[in-house]
Amino acid sequence: DQQVKQNSPSLSVQEGRISILNCDYTNSMFDYFLWYKKYPAEGPTFLISISSIKDKNEDGRFTVFLNKSAKHLSLHIVPSQPGDSAVYFCAVNNNNDMRFGAGTRLTVKP
Amino acid sequence: DTGVSQNPRHKITKRGQNVTFRCDPISEHNRLYWYRQTLGQGPEFLTYFQNEAQLEKSRLLSDRFSAERPKGSFSTLEIQRTEQGDSAMYLCASSFIGTANYGYTFGSGTRLTVV
Numbered sequence: 001d002q003q004v005k006q007n008s009p010s011l012s013v014q015e016g017r018i019s020i021l022n023c024d025y026t027n028s029m030f031d032y033f034l035w036y037k038k039y040p041a042e043g044p045t046f047l048i049s050i051s052s053i054k055d056k057n058e059d060g061r062f063t064v065f066l067n068k069s070a071k072h073l074s075l076h077i078v079p080s081q082p083g084d085s086a087v088y089f090c091a092v093n094n095n096n097d098m099r100f101g102a103g104t105r106l107t108v109k110p
Numbered sequence: 111d112t113g114v115s116q117n118p119r120h121k122i123t124k125r126g127q128n129v130t131f132r133c134d135p136i137s138e139h140n141r142l143y144w145y146r147q148t149l150g151q152g153p154e155f156l157t158y159f160q161n162e163a164q165l166e167k168s169r170l171l172s173d174r175f176s177a178e179r180p181k182g183s184f185s186t187l188e189i190q191r192t193e194q195g196d197s198a199m200y201l202c203a204s205s206f207i208g209t210a211n212y213g214y215t216f217g218s219g220t221r222l223t224v225v
Binding site: 004097099 | 153203
């Protein structure tokens with residue numbers, strides 16, 4: 001059962017521009033939403049999260065937006081840097097249960 | 111503390127053999143999770159421990175798979191009679207109770223290849 005969907009397997013942006021990664025979920029009962037970043041040959045690294053009671057959370061160049069009515073969240077990276085090139089996973093956490101999307105490969109071109 | 115450590119990093123085994131992986135979590139973390147990741151997919155939940163108790167198992171965890179965390183510290187994941195479909199990256203993560211919503215800390219994984 002795919003509770004978390006990332007419909008874009010890849011995204012390419014120019015350095016300095018905005019990267020927008022999208023994620024859809026199915027269960028309105030999820031209470032926390034997270035983004036992870038993964039480089040090759042490493043495990044995923046936690047990036048940023050948002051509670052279901054908020055609609056925006058910002059941390060430096062990274063902002064996560066949550067649209068509960070659409071069951072949609074997005075990650076904005078501004079400005080994008082070549083070092084941001086990685087696979088980004090969205091995840092949902094409801095108590096003890098974390099589910100991941102299939103990931104979006106972001107390439108930031110110099 | 112150097113984070114979550116997994117050994118070995120790579121394992122190649124023949125079909126039908128048994129394999130065991132080890133995970134050393136961050137020492138203060140009381141929760142430990144096992145995930146499996148195949149190509150083009152996100153990590154899939156297998157099981158988790160709170161201290162030494164195994165509290166949840168996914169239906170992905172067939173009876174050929176067993177996980178232990180005997181003293182609430184390190185954990186092992188054993189796969190018996192390996193099949194080619196078991197080839198994947200096996201990821202371990204840890205967290206505190208109550209802070210899991212702020213993200214797990216993952217290890218670098220063990221890549222299993224069954225030939």
